[in-house]
Amino acid sequence: MGETAAKLHLVFQAMEKAPGVYLFDEFDALGAHRGADNDVGEARRILNSFLIFLEQDTSRSIIIRRHQRSAQMLDRAFFRRFSTT
Numbered sequence: 828m829g830e831t832a833a834k835l836h837l838v839f840q841a842m843e844k845a846p847g848v849y850l851f852d853e854f855d856a857l858g859a860h861r862g863a864d865n866d867v868g869e870a871r872r873i874l875n876s877f878l879i880f881l882e883q884d885t886s887r888s889i890i891i892r893r894h895q896r897s898a899q900m901l902d903r904a905f906f907r908r909f910s911t912t
Contacts (some may be wrong), residue, residue: 831869832876839880842888855894855901874902881908 842849851857857877881890894901 831873835873835877835880839884839886842884842886842890846887848889848891850891850893852893853895854892878904878908 838849857873884890892905
């Protein structure tokens with residue numbers, strides 16, 4: 828987990844250089860609600876980093892998230908950043 832935010836940053840940098848469609852599968856593992864009972868500090872930091880990268884993204888890439896669990900388990904902040912669920 829300690830390198831996850833750094834790896835995500837590399838993905839977002841790549842999106843700038845190589846526009847395309849980027850799929851984040853199993854998104855519920857990354858984007859779980861920050862108030863969840865099983866929430867840990869590192870997971871919160873990864874989630875916050877991902878949200879910042881989304882906010883700063885100026886690429887022409889398309890970002891798709893896929894999750895298997897209920898959308899209600901995802902942090903509400905994602906729904907403000909993705910146009911559809």
